[in-house]
Amino acid sequence: MTLLPLAVIGLVLCIGLYVVFRRQRHGGLAGGSAILATPHRAASLGSDRVYSEQEVAQHNTAEDLWLIIKGKVYDLSPYIALHPGGEAMLRNAGRDSTKGFSGSQHPARVWDMIDEFYIGNVATLETSDKKAD
Numbered sequence: 001m002t003l004l005p006l007a008v009i010g011l012v013l014c015i016g017l018y019v020v021f022r023r024q025r026h027g028g029l030a031g032g033s034a035i036l037a038t039p040h041r042a043a044s045l046g047s048d049r050v051y052s053e054q055e056v057a058q059h060n061t062a063e064d065l066w067l068i069i070k071g072k073v074y075d076l077s078p079y080i081a082l083h084p085g086g087e088a089m090l091r092n093a094g095r096d097s098t099k100g101f102s103g104s105q106h107p108a109r110v111w112d113m114i115d116e117f118y119i120g121n122v123a124t125l126e127t128s129d130k131k132a133d
């Protein structure tokens with residue numbers, strides 16, 4: 001009879017230790033970059049979106065930063081704070097940055113890195129505006 005309280009305390013301690021152990025294994029932050037390891041919200045918008053250059057130009061701040069690279073639009077707002085080139089990216093915000101991005105300061109892997117920030121394409125100029133005769 002006197003052993004019962006001890007058994008209950010032991011059981012509670014075991015459950016507590018088990019819960020703490022599980023949290024440490026599964027609840028911690030994933031290694032590496034949290035942003036690059038997390039699917040970007042833009043990915044859910046799909047790749048079929050088409051943006052005009054004027055629309056892209058409105059996203060030209062550090063909090064809301066879009067770039068055009070080779071006709072594709074990227075929302076780099078989550079990346080600007082991590083960019084080793086810092087503000088260089090901001091100077092091109094909202095514009096075609098193919099030249100800056102293709103510069104020798106960048107290793108080839110940056111082409112893989114931008115994929116997760118892809119949100120759509122730039123509208124190509126209409127060819128249907130020629131006069132109908």
Ligand code: HEM
Pocket residue numbers: 067076079083084085086088089092097100101105106107110113114
């Ligand atoms: C207009 C666009 C961009 C410009 C002008 C630019 C400019 C630069 C510059 C000047 C550096 C050299 C920093 C230094 O070593 O002191 C740099 C480094 C870097 N940038 Fe950019 N960047 C642009 C966009 C991007 C984007 C979109 C990404 C990735 C999503 C990126 C990823 C990197 C990485 C990884 C480095 C370090 C390269 C290395 O030394 O290994 N950049 N960038």
